[in-house]
Amino acid sequence: MVIELAEPLSPAALREFRALMVGLSSHFDEKRPGFFDVNVPAERLGVEDRREEDWRKPFPLPLLGSTSADEELTALVGFNPQREDWRRPFLVYLMGPGVGDESIFEAEHADEPEVEAVLGFRPTHAVNVSAGCNGEIDHVATALLTAAVMDVIGGVAKAELLDGQVSVVAGLPGVLGIADDDWMVLGTAEFLRAWVGHPAFRLVK
Template structure:
């Protein structure tokens, strides 16, 4: 995905009832919903459904340079960027929201991503058995906000602890926010849904892309 990803660490597998509620939440928040398999959702989530106002103009266009020499070499193309192609920005807010771990999918990736993390486990107080990834397919400021709030909404329902990678200099800021359980290795914050909402409201908020 082209935007940020947040991870929800889980201490145990989701029950069938919790998985049904998770699915219902994603259906309710999404303007487009596709379930690849149980617990794997390909969705579009409008920012407004998470309480965020998107203030961009409806006719906003982003210019893309157009090379005029179709058969030119790469270097020649770079010197021929003299036109602009107005394209409408994608407003759909695409996300992949999916459960990972033994018995549900991407088990090898889950194991690799959670190998040798004693400091994380010490802060969590448990060894994660599963996780939910919330991955944005868009990377504007509002997309970072939407990613954090969507993750918080999922956590309100299924529980877990948010695992948030930090940019340089953010650790000292994040450490003082409500809901923070701890900072691992100076670049990974672990906390609750309350932490995510507090982080979104801070002037220094920005997720790692």
């Protein structure tokens, strides 16, 4: 999930952003100013994780040859989405001119006139919130973590939609607009929290 920003973060906002991530994290590693490799327990976001401690998703059969399913899936997506990661790892990082990951920012923001029309501005920077886990609780945690960051630094959330989800999100509070032929929604932190509370909530992963 991405938070679009209309201007660079001030030094004060960057300090508040860092303080938030330190406070929420059970593990905190700052790769560079504004780039945080963290583990965020769901409980610190106000979510109760009710699963049993020994719960595990089933593993698929090996995909190719002698390579294990673990290795194959990890090679494809960077982590194994079939195994639950109780650490709840996230990469949360500021990107854009002068701060880092400029090429990623440029690639993700190339030719988005419809998005810019909804936003009312051309993003100068963005914050990417990327989860290294893919359970239902992790989708909830990702949205709530994004909302918590927005409470501190502002910005507009941009999230991809699954087929048919536009009818779910369109009427929620805080929605600013739908773009990309109904495959993308833009909204406020209020929208993210309202979406999490909807029975049909699910992020694209």
